[in-house]
Amino acid sequence: MSHDVHILTEAELRAAVPLDLAAVDVVERAFAALASGRVVMPPILSMEIAEANGEVDVKTAYIPGFDGFAIKVSPGFFDNPKLGLPSLNGLMILFSARTGLVEALFLDNGYLTDVRTAAAGAVAARHLAPATVECAGVIGTGVQARLQIEAAHLVRPFERVEVWGRNTVSAEGCAADISARLGIPATSQPDPARLVANSQLVVTTTPAREPVLRAEWLHPGLHITAMGSDQAGKNEIDPQALAAADLYVCDRVAQCEVSGELEAAHIAGVLVEPVELGDIVAGVAPGRxxxxxxxxxxxTGTGAQDTAIATHALSLSGGRGQTIRS
Amino acid sequence: MSHDVHILTEAELRAAVPLDLAAVDVVERAFAALASGRVVMPPILSMEIAEANGEVDVKTAYIPGFDGFAIKVSPGFFDNPKLGLPSLNGLMILFSARTGLVEALFLDNGYLTDVRTAAAGAVAARHLAPATVECAGVIGTGVQARLQIEAAHLVRPFERVEVWGRNTVSAEGCAADISARLGIPATSQPDPARLVANSQLVVTTTPAREPVLRAEWLHPGLHITAMGSDQAGKNEIDPQALAAADLYVCDRVAQCEVSGELEAAHIAGVLVEPVELGDIVAGVAPGRxxxxxxxxxxxTGTGAQDTAIATHALSLSGGRGQTIRS
Structure with a gap:
């Protein structure tokens, strides 16, 4: 029996799905659902294609109360820039959670992932950052450096931003983009220790394999969101910082143990008691x-966020895109 | 950077991708590649949605020498018939194996899976059935009962067919369809033991959880393909039959141990030495x-078959379907 499938391109999704409080709220709902224990979120399917310096990850989650569930495919082919193509691509497929029928295909080339990842940063900031943030710092200068700051500003309207990157020109470019976007001063900060000292909220957004943020830089009234680690071997935060903090929060403990900061902490023999962000959102565990x-x-990024943003995208799609009967 | 994505519906795929020797050959190539040890085929991602009596499986495989790799999503929602919808659905996505870009979306509702599953049966028959098959028997009366016989007939042009099913009316309907399709006599056989006795090639195509084919029915010059078991707990063939046979072949040992006939054999304590079909196709292990x-x-069905049929489908698609730039 044939049925309608909605298809939206990246350009249509960029027009339909802004990074705004509605996106933050829907991702927050997904985190709250994680705390219920009724979410079904299988381990990530991951396939390496060594011959092309590529990998592909598949994430999914079923969240009770959401009408659909998403399956997200994220290829990363790291020789693509030599061919003039972006490394990261992919799409999301939204299925009916009642019938399993395909409802929508989002040919987003990773855009919805960008939005849901930044939105998760805002959820973390909403529940964990000090009530007043005067300065936000960001370590890293890529797409997520910009979007994490933009998302955090929705929930903590800080007055200025500092940016650190290994490449000063990139850091200055990132600061200029943030300033233009948010209409507040944003500057390149050459010393990451000073950036942390000056900030009440710091976001790390790098693919680092050695810590970019040292434990001795911690100071009272600081919140750090580390969103760069998403694979075994990645590590942005000094493991000692996890022990020194009053609270260490994971999006999902099982994932952070293998692909987040918890992995490096375990290897270093640092004992921490992780709390899940969903438990804090749901009021089951205390936050700040x-x-x-x-x-x-x-x-580290969860399939629950993908299901949340894909459901949100369909609700916002209106008359956009194409419909194919299949 | 935007690129073209080809989209084909089920109707377009049914017109473009017949179950023929070309489909059998491309699936056979995938099996041969499995023997090379260079195929990357991660474990199946599986998610249960108990609240909707549903499940969804994701399969993939990278095969060196194939330009693309497929990711297949197969939802099965078993209350759908109450809603007038089919239980099984799904789609395949074909990615470039060089860049990871999405090349094609096949909104096939499971059609390509039907073809590649039947084609695998023909590969098995080609390498394992006796050179001369006068009568083929099929246990089960569903879509695969019809397609397995149709595919096997491409490689062993048998003269007649017997069909057994728990429901005689269904068996008669299946036999009539097979007869019309192949132009040979096909009849409903009320006794499965006699069906096996009369046949040189038997295909089991049921979702049985207790054996439908007994060890004492085996006879010299018999080949059996069991394609129904694809999940833990399913079992079509008496475990003693596996031990009694001269050769027991798996599509993939690691899968058959958890979701094929090998699972029940292991539980029953029956010792068998499985050989992989790919090794026989590649000439690494002897067949009959x-x-x-x-x-x-x-x-049990492999991601390698999905990559093979999706690549084949794209090559046959010609000007069919739509192209979306995303």
């Missing part, structure tokens, strides 16, 4: 307990 | 060694 507390949130 | 040998082939 004082203005002076030091908190760290480790985001 | 005499006209009298008894052989069994256990097919």
């Amino acid at each position: 307990t004082s203005p002076e507390a030091i908190t760290i949130c480790d985001l | 060694t005499s006209p009298e040998a008894i052989t069994i082939c256990d097919l």
Whole structure:
């Protein structure tokens, strides 16, 4: 029996799905659902294609209360820039959670992932950053450096931004983009220690395999969101910082143990007691307990966020895109 | 950077991709590649949605020498018939194996899976059935009962067919369809033991959880392909039959141990030495060694077959379908 499938391109999705509070709220709902224990989120399917310096990851999650579930395919082919193509691509497929029928194909080339990843950073900031953030710092200068700051600003309207990157020109470009986007001062900060010292909210957005943020830089009233680590071997935060913080939060403990900051901490023999972000959102576990507390949130990216943003995208799609009967 | 994505519907795929020797040959190539040890085929991603009596499986494989790799999503929602919808659905996505870009979306509702599953049966029959098959028997009366017989007839042009099913009306309907399709006599056989006795090639195509084919029915010069088991707990062939046969062949040992006939054999404590079909196709392991040998082939369905049929579908698509720039 044939049925309608909605197809939206990246350009149509960029027009339909902004990074705004509605996106943050729908991703927050997904985190709250994770705390219920009724979400079904299988381990990530991962395939390496060594001959092309490529890999592909598949994520999914079923969330009770959401009408659909997404399956997201994220290829990363790291020789693509030599061919004039982006390394990261992919698409999301939204299925009916009642019938399993394909409802929508989002040919987003990773755009919806960008939005849901930044939105998760805002959820972390909403529940963990100090109530007042004057300065936000970002370590890293890529797409997520820009989007994480933009998303965090929705929930903590800070007055200025500092950016650190290994490449000063990239850091200056990132700062200029952030300033233009948010209409606040944003500057390149050559010393990451000073960036952390000056900030109440720091986001790390790098693919680092050695820490870019040292434990001795921590200070009272600091929140850090580390969103760069998403694979075994990646590590942005000094493992000692996890032990030194008052609270270490994971998006999903099982994932952070193998692909997040918790992996490096375990290897270093650092003992931490992780709390899941969903438990904090749902009120099951306490978040920030004082203005002076030091908190760290480790985001590896979950299929639950994909299901949330794909459902959101369909609800916003309106008359956009094409419909194919199949 | 935008690129073209080809989209084909089920109707377009049915017109473009017949179940013929070309489909059998491309699936055979995939099996041969499995023997090379260079195929990357991750474990199946599987998610249960108990609240909707549903499940979804994701399969993929990278095969050196194929330009693309497929990711196949197969939802099965078993309350759908109550809603007037088919239980099985799904789609395939074909990616470039060089860049990871999405090349094609096949909104096939499971059609390409039907073709590649039947084609694998023909590969098994080609390498394992006796050179001369006068009568083919099929146990089960569904879509695969029809397609397995149709595919096997491409490589062993048998003269007649017997069909057994729990429901006689269904068996008669299946036999009539096969007869009309192949232009040979096909009849409903009320006794499965006699069906096996009369046949040199038997295909089992049921979702059985208790054996439908007994060890004492085996006879010299018999080949059995069991393609129904694809999940833990399913079992079509008496475990003692696996031990009694001269040769027991798996599409993939690692899969057959958890979701094929090998699972039940292991539980029953029956010792068998499985050989992979790809090794036989590639000439690495012997197949049928005499006209009298008894052989069994256990097919659970592999991501390699999906990559093969999706690549084949794109090559046959011609000007069909739509192209979306994304």
